Amino acid sequence: MRGYIALRPSLLSGEVRCERLVGDALDAARRNRDLNAFLEVYEDAVERAARVDAKIAEGTAGPLAGMIVALKDNLLMRGRKCTCASRILEGFESLYDATAVARLLAADAIVIGRTNMDEFAMGSSGEHSAFGPVLNPRDRRRVPGGSSSGAAAAVAAGIVHAALGSDTGGSVRQPAAFTGIVGVKPGYGRISRYGLVAFASSLDQIGTLTTTVADAALLLDVISGPDPFDATTDPEPATRVTDDLERPLGAVRVGLPREFIEERLDESVHEALERAKDALRTIGTSIQVVSLPHLRYTIPVYTVVAMAEASSNLARYDGVRYGLRRTAATHTELYERTRNEGFGPEVKRRILVGTYVLSAGYVDAYYRKAQQVRALIAREFTDAFRTVDILLGPTTPSPAFFRGERLHDPLTMYLSDVFTASANLAGVPAMHLPVMDDLEGLPIGVQLFAPMRGEGLMFRVASALERTLRQSGR
Amino acid sequence: MNDSNGYEAVIGLEVHIQLTTRTKAFCGCSTRFGDAPNTNTCPVCLGYPGALPVANREMISMAIALGLATGCTIHHRSVFVRKHYFYPDLPKGYQISQYEDPICTDGTVDIELDDGTRKPVRIRRIHIEEDAGKSLHDIATETLIDLNRCGVPLLEIVTEPDLRTPAEAHAFLVLLRKIVTYLEICDGNMEEGSLRCDANVSVRPAGSREMRTKTEIKNLNSFRNVERALGYEIHRHAELLRQGESPESETLLWDAVRNLTVPLRGKEESPDYRYFPEPDLPPVVLDDAWIERVRAALPELPLARRDRFIANYGLSRYDADILTAEKPLADFFEHTVAGLKRRLPEDFKTACNWVTGDFTRMLRERKRPITDPPLSPAALAELLDMLIEGTISGKMAKQILEEAADTGVHPREIVGRSGAAQLTDEGFLSTLIDSVLRENEPSVRKYLGGRENVFGFFVGQVMKATQGRANPELVNRILREKLDERKKCHE
Numbered sequence: 001m002r003g004y005i006a007l008r009p010s011l012l013s014g015e016v017r018c019e020r021l022v023g024d025a026l027d028a029a030r031r032n033r034d035l036n037a038f039l040e041v042y043e044d045a046v047e048r049a050a051r052v053d054a055k056i057a058e059g060t061a062g063p064l065a066g067m068i069v070a071l072k073d074n075l076l077m078r079g080r081k082c083t084c085a086s087r088i089l090e091g092f093e094s095l096y097d098a099t100a101v102a103r104l105l106a107a108d109a110i111v112i113g114r115t116n117m118d119e120f121a122m123g124s125s126g127e128h129s130a131f132g133p134v135l136n137p138r139d140r141r142r143v144p145g146g147s148s149s150g151a152a153a154a155v156a157a158g159i160v161h162a163a164l165g166s167d168t169g170g171s172v173r174q175p176a177a178f179t180g181i182v183g184v185k186p187g188y189g190r191i192s193r194y195g196l197v198a199f200a201s202s203l204d205q206i207g208t209l210t211t212t213v214a215d216a217a218l219l220l221d222v223i224s225g226p227d228p229f230d231a232t233t234d235p236e237p238a239t240r241v242t243d244d245l246e247r248p249l250g251a252v253r254v255g256l257p258r259e260f261i262e263e264r265l266d267e268s269v270h271e272a273l274e275r276a277k278d279a280l281r282t283i284g285t286s287i288q289v290v291s292l293p294h295l296r297y298t299i300p301v302y303t304v305v306a307m308a309e310a311s312s313n314l315a316r317y318d319g320v321r322y323g324l325r326r327t328a329a330t331h332t333e334l335y336e337r338t339r340n341e342g343f344g345p346e347v348k349r350r351i352l353v354g355t356y357v358l359s360a361g362y363v364d365a366y367y368r369k370a371q372q373v374r375a376l377i378a379r380e381f382t383d384a385f386r387t388v389d390i391l392l393g394p395t396t397p398s399p400a401f402f403r404g405e406r407l408h409d410p411l412t413m414y415l416s417d418v419f420t421a422s423a424n425l426a427g428v429p430a431m432h433l434p435v436m437d438d439l440e441g442l443p444i445g446v447q448l449f450a451p452m453r454g455e456g457l458m459f460r461v462a463s464a465l466e467r468t469l470r471q472s473g474r
Numbered sequence: 475m476n477d478s479n480g481y482e483a484v485i486g487l488e489v490h491i492q493l494t495t496r497t498k499a500f501c502g503c504s505t506r507f508g509d510a511p512n513t514n515t516c517p518v519c520l521g522y523p524g525a526l527p528v529a530n531r532e533m534i535s536m537a538i539a540l541g542l543a544t545g546c547t548i549h550h551r552s553v554f555v556r557k558h559y560f561y562p563d564l565p566k567g568y569q570i571s572q573y574e575d576p577i578c579t580d581g582t583v584d585i586e587l588d589d590g591t592r593k594p595v596r597i598r599r600i601h602i603e604e605d606a607g608k609s610l611h612d613i614a615t616e617t618l619i620d621l622n623r624c625g626v627p628l629l630e631i632v633t634e635p636d637l638r639t640p641a642e643a644h645a646f647l648v649l650l651r652k653i654v655t656y657l658e659i660c661d662g663n664m665e666e667g668s669l670r671c672d673a674n675v676s677v678r679p680a681g682s683r684e685m686r687t688k689t690e691i692k693n694l695n696s697f698r699n700v701e702r703a704l705g706y707e708i709h710r711h712a713e714l715l716r717q718g719e720s721p722e723s724e725t726l727l728w729d730a731v732r733n734l735t736v737p738l739r740g741k742e743e744s745p746d747y748r749y750f751p752e753p754d755l756p757p758v759v760l761d762d763a764w765i766e767r768v769r770a771a772l773p774e775l776p777l778a779r780r781d782r783f784i785a786n787y788g789l790s791r792y793d794a795d796i797l798t799a800e801k802p803l804a805d806f807f808e809h810t811v812a813g814l815k816r817r818l819p820e821d822f823k824t825a826c827n828w829v830t831g832d833f834t835r836m837l838r839e840r841k842r843p844i845t846d847p848p849l850s851p852a853a854l855a856e857l858l859d860m861l862i863e864g865t866i867s868g869k870m871a872k873q874i875l876e877e878a879a880d881t882g883v884h885p886r887e888i889v890g891r892s893g894a895a896q897l898t899d900e901g902f903l904s905t906l907i908d909s910v911l912r913e914n915e916p917s918v919r920k921y922l923g924g925r926e927n928v929f930g931f932f933v934g935q936v937m938k939a940t941q942g943r944a945n946p947e948l949v950n951r952i953l954r955e956k957l958d959e960r961k962k963c964h965e
Contacts, residue, residue, distance in 0.1 A: 084523075092523070229528065318567065322522070
């Protein structure tokens with residue numbers, strides 16, 4: 001499936017009808033069933049497509065009319081099931097639309113299903129799902145990354161134009177990198193988290209997965225902006241990124257953190273970074289090496305903060321009000337049985353670690369210390385953005401790895417987020433952009449970071465980079 | 475308790491008050507009490523996935539109001555935290571509360587003891603938190619959960635250990651209840667759980683400054699139970715100390731049926747709440763304008779009002795205490811007094827007697843609250859005016875009060891319509907008295923002969939002829955004049 005914007009003129013002219021697009025998407029989903037990207041496909045999306053076709057004919061269609069979208073299964077859509085790929089939410093049905101989903105629907109996008117993921121967004125390979133692993137459409141032996149694994153696979157396989165995922169430590173950008181598409185994590189507070197099932201509230205942010213930068217911009221503009229139902233949204237209206245996308249860049253200063261280059265990188269990742277630098281120079285930006293010394297603590301800090309918040313956010317799954325319930329003689333036993341059967345091993349591991357780092361006697365050494373270092377990392381980003389406009393870095397240390405390769409080595413698995421999680425700790429916007437394929441045909445790209453509310457410039461740089469790379473025949 | 479055996483108690487209180495906000499602390503659900511179970515709920519207070527809390531501004535204003543009323547420092551930045559524990563009526567598995575950075579700290583209130591002396595009690599902190607739901611365990615073998623109360627805003631008020639006797643603890647609670655009802659931030663209803671109290675107590679040799687092992691008593695659901703439980707616990711501690719032992723540091727429950735405390739959990743079993751800042755809520759940031767808006771809207775506080783009642787209306791402390799015990803009663807009194815034509819101290823005393831006496835009784839009999847009386851303060855003032863100017867007698871006033879309460883007709887209209895006004899027409903009364911004297915010539919002679927007690931008989935005859943409506947003072951005066959005149963002639 002080509003990008004949505006490229007298709008839009010033929011959609012608006014009536015040459016291509018939404019009904020056909022949805023039919024094709026449902027067919028593609030069926031053909032790619034082996035990917036295990038979808039947990040549920042909405043066959044009734046065809047009816048909605050007919051309504052959008054009517055609106056297009058009347059000239060009343062919204063800005064995303066006919067965009068075929070998949071939702072990561074931690075985003076709520078009224079009347080639809082939502083499981084977070086966990087047994088514990090067995091049978092759970094959403095009572096309301098997530099704010100981002102409501103905005104998507106109001107703009108006439110068509111949601112065709114909910115996608116598989118690492119359980120409760122905890123994982124970097126798509127293997128931690130209660131409903132089986134997701135395959136990478138670029139190489140079915142390999143993982144698609146995670147936790148927005150099904151969302152990335154669905155976009156990369158051309159089943160949908162776009163997907164909404166969530167990014168707590170890299171869960172949109174890393175699978176985008178492994179599947180060769182564009183993945184955006186906006187700044188914290190730009191998109192309402194209302195209706196996004198929480199993993200780590202201070203890090204979670206809804207993000208977009210698309211094949212082009214322009215589609216991401218269009219989607220982002222629709223779902224951004226303050227929400228009275230989420231007290232952590234930026235109260236200022238979000239500036240649009242679509243309008244200035246093609247505007248000439250002028251003098252942009254790009255910084256490359258020394259700490260990123262010093263990490264162990266695969267040869268091909270290094271090469272992608274060099275190509276991106278070349279392309280950036282071509283479009284007239286200057287590149288300099290900067291230093292954010294505390295970046296080296298990203299993974300330990302992220303692990304402590306994310307797991308602490310996760311242990312708290314997941315306390316509500318107790319079998320009392322919804323989802324799985326294993327009955328027992330006492331309520332304590334009911335919790336134990338329900339949670340023991342409902343949660344998978346990775347979720348349990350994180351709840352245990354999170355509970356530990358918040359416990360009396362340990363909270364100072366772990367949680368508080370982590371928050372202090374987090375504040376330092378955030379300050380270093382702020383400082384860096386005084387000398388440069390954009391930061392550049394790798395997205396992942398390597399291209400997609402083989403399924404099963406890291407499943408029993410959680411520490412190596414956690415290192416998959418080494419370049420991405422700092423943006424969540426600092427709250428700043430970041431995005432992944434594909435650059436090249438390696439010798440084995442695996443996609444590799446780079447990551448751009450911008451200061452808070454700096455999505456506009458980040459998208460302009462990404463768009464120029466995308467154009468230049470395409471011209472050089474990536 | 476500075477008892478004769480040389481021991482002294484050190485008491486601190488933790489009081490939870492339920493706020494009367496229209497909606498819950500972090501969602502738009504109603505806070506109404508007594509609705510069908512689980513009807514005032516939504517994804518937020520039910521702890522549904524994806525739902526997020528948003529802090530109620532009215533709740534924050536109420537916390538500021540109580541902080542100002544108790545002399546606290548109001549912090550421009552305070553932080554919500556999550557307090558974790560598992561219980562079926564706590565949907566999220568944590569309670570949103572405040573911990574290290576509460577909204578108010580370091581206040582003082584003056585309690586008044588029975589002998590009239592005042593004693594300052596320091597307030598350590600006031601913080602905002604949300605209530606849990608209710609578990610109903612007694613139905614068959616199942617536990618039923620009602621989450622209507624879940625998410626209703628509470629303020630927790632923690633005192634310093636400044637209280638020394640159960641009576642002081644009682645006085646503090648009475649005062650606090652008065653303050654929160656005056657501020658109209660809590661209805662003060664202990665039976666419905668709007669005001670709950672836990673007490674910390676330790677006992678030491680009198681005069682000592684050391685702090686001994688304390689115990690915490692929970693489940694004190696009435697002021698009387700607070701006093702009784704503290705009395706029991708102080709005695710228990712003192713007995714242990716006397717035997718050279720020391721109480722365990724533990725949490726106890728007050729058993730109001732058996733009148734004793736029962737251990738709930740020891741220090742080692744104390745739960746680890748794993749507090750951390752609530753990431754879903756930004757810190758509460760108050761600007762001066764917000765605090766000043768709340769300050770400007772503060773009502774006069776109970777003690778100040780009582781003192782003003784004594785000074786302005788010449789009332790006794792006893793009367794002023796009764797009138798200011800509840801804000802609506804004090805308001806009603808002041809509105810009544812404002813409507814009076816004559817404004818002498820004796821008139822204020824009359825108004826006080828009526829408001830706290832016949833009027834209150836009338837409300838009780840009709841089961842009407844003072845906030846929704848069948849008779850307005852203006853109407854009561856109208857009635858009292860007629861009483862003060864002598865148009866009606868006290869007895870008639872009581873009847874008119876009843877009638878006005880039942881019919882809603884204004885007191886002056888009732889008097890005018892029924893001709894119930896007192897006969898104060900001197901000419902008419904003079905003629906009537908002349909005829910009474912004429913008809914009772916033998917008695918007149920007895921009177922003139924020195925049997926002065928016959929005077930009362932004549933008054934009775936006049937009252938009988940007027941069905942009791944004649945103004946008694948006037949009748950006395952005219953009768954005295956006429957008989958004195960006859961006496962002169964007789965001589």
